Structures are given as C-alpha cells and as structure tokens.
Amino acid sequence: MRADAPIRDNARAGRLGPLLAVFRLPNDDPRKTLAVALALCLACSVVVSATAVALRPLQERNAALALKEEIVNVAGLSTGGRSLDEAFGQIETQLVDLDSGEFVEGADPLTYSYREAAQDPSASTALGDSDPADIDRRPDRMPVYLVRRNGELETLILPVYGAGLWSTMHGLVALAPDGRTAKAFTIYEQRETAGLGSEVASEQWLSAWSGKVLIEDGEPVIEVVKGGVDPSSPNAEHRVDGLSGATLTSNGVANLMRFWLGERGYGPFLDRIRSDRG
Structure with a gap:
C-alpha cells in the first residue's frame, strides 16, 4: 500500500461525510426522504439522457426514411416492388x-x-x-x-x-x-x-x-x-x-x-x- 493511501482515504471520507450522515438518519426523517428523492431524480435523469443520446442516430434515420416515403407518395410514384431508395432515386x-x-x-x-x-x-x-x-x-x-x-x-x-x-x-x-x-x-x-x-x-x-x-x-x-x-x-x-x-x-x-x-x-x-x- 502506498504511504499516501490513508491520507487519500481520509480526504475522501471527509468529502462524503455530510452525505453519509444524511443517509444514516432515521427513515422517517424528512431530510433523508428529500436526499433519497434527489438521488433517484439524478440517477433517472442520467439514464434518460444517455438513452436519448444513444437513440438519436436511429431516430434521425427513421425520420429521413419517413420523409423519403412522403416525398415518393406525394410525387405519385409507386415503389412497385422496388425499395424506397430505388423509388426515391x-x-x-x-x-x-x-x-x-x-x-x-x-x-x-x-x-x-x-x-x-x-x-x-x-x-x-x-x-x-x-x-x-x-x-x-x-x-x-x-x-x-x-x-x-x-x-x-x-x-x-x-x-x-x-x-x-x-x-x-x-x-x-x-x-x-x-x-x-x-x-x-x-x-x-x-x-x-x-x-x-x-x-x-x-x-x-x-x-x-x-x-x-x-x-x-x-x-x-x-x-x-x-x-x-x-x-x-x-x-x-x-x-x-x-x-x-x-x-x-x-x-x-x-x-x-x-x-x-x-x-x-x-x-x-x-x-x-x-x-x-x-
């Protein structure tokens, strides 16, 4: 173990101390209820944001395909067994x-x-x-x-x-x-x-x-x-x-x-x- 490891651990504990103190409170303490709610909101927002970013390319591709289909339809063209890209071509x-x-x-x-x-x-x-x-x-x-x-x-x-x-x-x-x-x-x-x-x-x-x-x-x-x-x-x-x-x-x-x-x-x-x- 490095000589400075206890120092780092003590510093980390000092930073997290107030947060840990909140979660050690009784379950019926409103401060703990508020802290848990905030933690859940933060976790959910991270998940939603990550999902939105991950799905954006797929959503953009689907929107582009839908627009192509609208253009082909309003042009009065039929795919006639061809792919959408062939009709749009x-x-x-x-x-x-x-x-x-x-x-x-x-x-x-x-x-x-x-x-x-x-x-x-x-x-x-x-x-x-x-x-x-x-x-x-x-x-x-x-x-x-x-x-x-x-x-x-x-x-x-x-x-x-x-x-x-x-x-x-x-x-x-x-x-x-x-x-x-x-x-x-x-x-x-x-x-x-x-x-x-x-x-x-x-x-x-x-x-x-x-x-x-x-x-x-x-x-x-x-x-x-x-x-x-x-x-x-x-x-x-x-x-x-x-x-x-x-x-x-x-x-x-x-x-x-x-x-x-x-x-x-x-x-x-x-x-x-x-x-x-x-």
Whole structure:
C-alpha cells in the first residue's frame, strides 16, 4: 500500500461525510426522504439522457426514411416492388437559393437540414412583420424535388411549414409543371387538436387540394374558407373547405401557403420555372 493511501482515504471520507450522515438518519426523517428523492431524480435523469443520446442516430434515420416515403407518395410514384431508395432515386433533389430562385451549385441537398438552417442566423433571414407563417426566421436555402419524364418536368415538390394552433405543421406541396396548380398536398408532421385540427393531415381533406390553382399572375391566391366551397362560384378553383371546428389550424395552412408560394418563399424560383417553360 502506498504511504499516501490513508491520507487519500481520509480526504475522501471527509468529502462524503455530510452525505453519509444524511443517509444514516432515521427513515422517517424528512431530510433523508428529500436526499433519497434527489438521488433517484439524478440517477433517472442520467439514464434518460444517455438513452436519448444513444437513440438519436436511429431516430434521425427513421425520420429521413419517413420523409423519403412522403416525398415518393406525394410525387405519385409507386415503389412497385422496388425499395424506397430505388423509388426515391427517380426524383431529382436540388437546393434552391430563395432570394435568387437559382439552384445552389456544389451543395449536397440530401444532407441539408432547413430546420437547422432556420436556427442559424448566418444561414437564415429574420422575417420581422413579413411573417404570415409565423416561423420567425426563413432558411436562405430550401430543398426542392423534381420528377421528370423524358427530360421534361412532370412534378415539382416543395417543402412548406408554418404555425398552426398548437404546433408547427410541416408538409409538402406537389405542383404541376405550370408551377401554379396543385397536384397533391400532404401534412406529415403536426400536433394539432385530436379530432379537430389534426384532420389537417387526413386524406379526405388533403385530397381536396388536387387541381386547385394556388398562384395567379405570380401571386398566391389560394384560400382556406370557413364552411363549404360553392363549386359554381367564380373563385372555386382557388378555394378549399376549412376544417370544421379548427379555424386557427385552417388559417395556419392558408398562411403558410401564402408565405411559401410568395416572394419571400419560393416565388423567385417558381417565376424561373414558369419562365423556362415559356
């Protein structure tokens, strides 16, 4: 045994003395009860934190796979016995500079996270009062997904998001080659009121968006209206029924559409798409 071992042991005992004294108290002493509770809380927090860190890579992989599946579905592509990666491989992924509307060269859109960019002041823009989607900061770049047939654009898919009543809603809108007509729409992430606002993700409500004209003369014109849309009204092609009992969630969808399809969102990019088609 080293000569300094008793000294170290005495020092350790001195540091632990107050703690050991607490645990030697009678079981009915409130100080001991509090100490045990605190020790359990600390142990549980360590276990929970370690589990969360260990599971994070798996959660991220699952989220990426789920997003790929949503993109394939909204693009109208079928796996047809192929793997999800093979089906997704039919889709061209690009990163767009929202201010210029141009594709970003030399960047990997598959590893880019617009959610992380929105939290980075160097990669996003503060919106101030020009924020109908209530997202505070807009990423300077966004991924877009293109489906081509024989070299011609067939479907353009744009990620969109914005505030609902209780949550940030994330979705994908699929546009026809004209860059103005909806082919499909999906909300794949939301935490709105069950049975009311949560219907924003229902197939029945989302299917009503197909064929709606979202943009006229370069400006978003789509409305989510309270009550039913009169099919005979002159603006019926620009309107979607609101969700019964969920006015604020319905307004949130209308607001995020107006933002992302407007000049602060994909507007410059969509102008370029329409210009390229002549």
